[in-house]
Amino acid sequence: MVKRTSFEGDACPIARSLEALGDWWSLLIIREALFGVRRFGEFQNKLGMAKNILAARLRSLLDHGILETAPASDGSAYQEYVLTPKGRGTFPILVALRQWSEEFDDRPEEIATMLVDREKGRPVKKLEMRAEDGRLLTPAETTLKPRPSSRRRSA
Numbered sequence: 639m640v641k642r643t644s645f646e647g648d649a650c651p652i653a654r655s656l657e658a659l660g661d662w663w664s665l666l667i668i669r670e671a672l673f674g675v676r677r678f679g680e681f682q683n684k685l686g687m688a689k690n691i692l693a694a695r696l697r698s699l700l701d702h703g704i705l706e707t708a709p710a711s712d713g714s715a716y717q718e719y720v721l722t723p724k725g726r727g728t729f730p731i732l733v734a735l736r737q738w739s740e741e742f743d744d745r746p747e748e749i750a751t752m753l754v755d756r757e758k759g760r761p762v763k764k765l766e767m768r769a770e771d772g773r774l775l776t777p778a779e780t781t782l783k784p785r786p787s788s789r790r791r792s793a
């Protein structure tokens with residue numbers, strides 16, 4: 639098996655995110671957790687993953703603070719996997735991936751579901767990137783600049 643390159647110390651925040659999320663199984667596990675799946679067997683049934691792969695991905699998501707374990711909600715001796723605030727913070731990422739696929743997929747008619755507002759039953763509006771003043775931004779209207787360095791105080 640080829641050893642994977644680690645992006646943990648990379649200066650790019652996208653590369654750092656991929657260290658925790660850059661595996662399709664991990665994103666699919668998070669998707670299921672966002673919709674209420676909590677138990678190992680439920681993840682396996684929903685995703686059709688081999689147990690060893692599922693166990694490794696769950697362990698990685700725990701190690702990255704995206705999931706945590708909690709006592710089973712039914713009072714049984716089992717543990718459940720629960721999203722942390724960091725894990726719930728992936729929701730816009732998954733929505734962006736979904737909306738990108740809905741727009742550019744070669745066979746959009748095969749997409750079985752649509753994301754709707756639970757209260758109103760209406761489709762969720764497409765995500766947009768906006769400036770602080772509310773202007774809609776395109777990639778050409780953004781740039782990267784160095785982060786101000788923090789100055790260390792001498793004792």
